[in-house]
Amino acid sequence: MVNLGKEASLIRYFCTAGYGMEQFLIDEVTKKLAAHDIERLEGKVLFSSSAHISLVKELKSAERLFLLMKRDSPLKLSAHANPARVASVLKSTLIGDLQRWTSAEVTWRRLQGVVGDKKKEESKCEEQRKVEEENVLGEDNERDFPAMKKRRKMDCEDEDVYAGTHDQDKTRPQANRHCSDPLSFRISCKCSGSVSRHLSVQEVSKVLGTSLSGQLGWKVDLRNPQIEITVYLRDDHCLLGIPLTRLPFANRRYIKTTGLRSTVAWAMAELAQIQSGSLVLDPMCGVGTILIEAAQEHKLACFLGLDIDDRQLHKASENVAFAELRDRMHLLKASSTHMPLPNASVDTVVCDLPFGKKFGTKTDMAASLPLILAEMERVLRVGGSLVLLLSPQLSCLLKKLLTPPGTQEAANQEGVQDVTSTPTQGKEPPIGLMTESCPPLSSLKHQTSLRLSLGTIDGLLHKYIKTHT
Numbered sequence: 001m002v003n004l005g006k007e008a009s010l011i012r013y014f015c016t017a018g019y020g021m022e023q024f025l026i027d028e029v030t031k032k033l034a035a036h037d038i039e040r041l042e043g044k045v046l047f048s049s050s051a052h053i054s055l056v057k058e059l060k061s062a063e064r065l066f067l068l069m070k071r072d073s074p075l076k077l078s079a080h081a082n083p084a085r086v087a088s089v090l091k092s093t094l095i096g097d098l099q100r101w102t103s104a105e106v107t108w109r110r111l112q113g114v115v116g117d118k119k120k121e122e123s124k125c126e127e128q129r130k131v132e133e134e135n136v137l138g139e140d141n142e143r144d145f146p147a148m149k150k151r152r153k154m155d156c157e158d159e160d161v162y163a164g165t166h167d168q169d170k171t172r173p174q175a176n177r178h179c180s181d182p183l184s185f186r187i188s189c190k191c192s193g194s195v196s197r198h199l200s201v202q203e204v205s206k207v208l209g210t211s212l213s214g215q216l217g218w219k220v221d222l223r224n225p226q227i228e229i230t231v232y233l234r235d236d237h238c239l240l241g242i243p244l245t246r247l248p249f250a251n252r253r254y255i256k257t258t259g260l261r262s263t264v265a266w267a268m269a270e271l272a273q274i275q276s277g278s279l280v281l282d283p284m285c286g287v288g289t290i291l292i293e294a295a296q297e298h299k300l301a302c303f304l305g306l307d308i309d310d311r312q313l314h315k316a317s318e319n320v321a322f323a324e325l326r327d328r329m330h331l332l333k334a335s336s337t338h339m340p341l342p343n344a345s346v347d348t349v350v351c352d353l354p355f356g357k358k359f360g361t362k363t364d365m366a367a368s369l370p371l372i373l374a375e376m377e378r379v380l381r382v383g384g385s386l387v388l389l390l391s392p393q394l395s396c397l398l399k400k401l402l403t404p405p406g407t408q409e410a411a412n413q414e415g416v417q418d419v420t421s422t423p424t425q426g427k428e429p430p431i432g433l434m435t436e437s438c439p440p441l442s443s444l445k446h447q448t449s450l451r452l453s454l455g456t457i458d459g460l461l462h463k464y465i466k467t468h469t
């Protein structure tokens with residue numbers, strides 16, 4: 001049974017997620033937070049949960065977490081609407097019932113007390129009150145909150161989340177400045193699709209900002225607000241929320257140097273369905289992100305990472321020490337084309353092969369793939385799983401290598417989804433030249449394939465099970 005902690009009331013949240021990660025997030029909130037009323041949108045998942053906020057903040061597949069203010073259908077604006085009409089539609093659609101905003105403020109304040117150090121916040125408020133009581137001249141005693149470093153650019157839709165305040169100092173929204181102060185806020189807006197042709201983010205921010213400060217007495221503060229109201233206006237939905245975390249969830253506290261985005265690394269480990277007591281191998285481990293993500297979830301499994309690059313292995317070793325995993329994670333310098341491991345010696349293989357600008361390699365991956373696959377198949381035990389992240393081009397090659405001759409049509413008819421097709425498919429390597437020296441790979445049975453966004457490029461995640469020797 002899920003232990004939900006002590007949060008009493010039901011709260012409606014939404015999380016952003018990388019494209020293709022939504023189903024992982026749905027499964028995660030269902031399993032870990034007993035979430036319900038789950039709604040999936042592209043790049044976002046909405047859900048209700050009464051789990052303690054500290055559990056919600058531990059989600060691994062999400063990018064950012066928001067308190068949901070409003071979810072609505074897309075704005076209906078006629079092409080010739082005048083500015084007054086646009087402002088009126090914005091106000092009625094996005095702000096609506098004021099009660100919603102005041103109760104959101106209460107929930108947000110309560111969550112801040114839980115999220116931050118409640119005692120510290122209370123004593124800060126108490127101190128502030130004392131100073132103000134002593135200060136008969138009413139000098140400005142507002143505390144000088146340290147500016148936080150600028151938010152890291154993310155690979156997903158959140159990239160332009162500050163677009164509404166682009167020329168302002170993008171500092172951290174403050175926690176409780178003072179318990180009784182009117183709430184200070186700023187609006188961050190992201191418009192896409194046809195909405196963005198009607199409206200600029202500045203227009204939306206201005207209309208909402210003026211309206212909220214006029215009707216609720218909240219104070220606009222572009223530099224250092226307590227809350228930031230995030231507005232997504234798209235052709236398929238409108239969404240308003242208050243971010244509950246400062247940094248993206250992908251910034252893991254237990255990883256020193258990140259390689260693959262940790263949310264994707266976590267999803268790979270999840271797809272592999274690692275069992276207690278398993279030995280998990282990443283034969284091209286880089287800095288070890290996939291293994292570290294897997295090890296966080298599976299405390300009773302052991303992990304082995306191989307790589308040919310000394311610098312990568314050095315960073316991986318630092319990461320293993322940083323995550324305190326030295327007792328069950330080991331690293332070895334070796335090539336994935338000749339693994340120093342016996343046949344059928346590992347239970348799970350997970351691997352993110354080099355592709356794209358960041359992780360490209362001088363090695364011709366198309367040429368090496370048949371040999372690497374044959375080695376993965378050799379070291380995997382029967383019943384073990386193989387999870388691979390590949391470029392769309394390498395995925396085409398993989399599909400051909402693992403589909404026995406003459407069965408391609410049958411595979412398609414069985415409903416194996418073709419997620420590999422891409423406009424750049426013309427660059428497919430000539431596979432006939434490369435398979436000659438490799439054993440057949442027919443023991444790897446295809447389970448699933450998914451397309452994921454890795455920022456500027458897409459990757460394809462594939463799962464296979466070894467069915468026989």
Ligand SMILES: C[S@@+](CC[C@H](N)C(=O)[O-])C[C@H]1O[C@@H](n2cnc3c(N)ncnc32)[C@H](O)[C@@H]1O
Pocket residue numbers: 258259260261283284285286287288289290306307308309312334335336337352353354355359361363
């Ligand atoms: C895409 S990166 C892996 C990134 C890794 N998932 C991470 O999060 O850091 C691919 C890795 O494969 C390694 N590599 C390239 N050719 C290899 C080979 N033949 N055998 C083993 N490792 C290899 C590279 O050194 C690189 O670290």
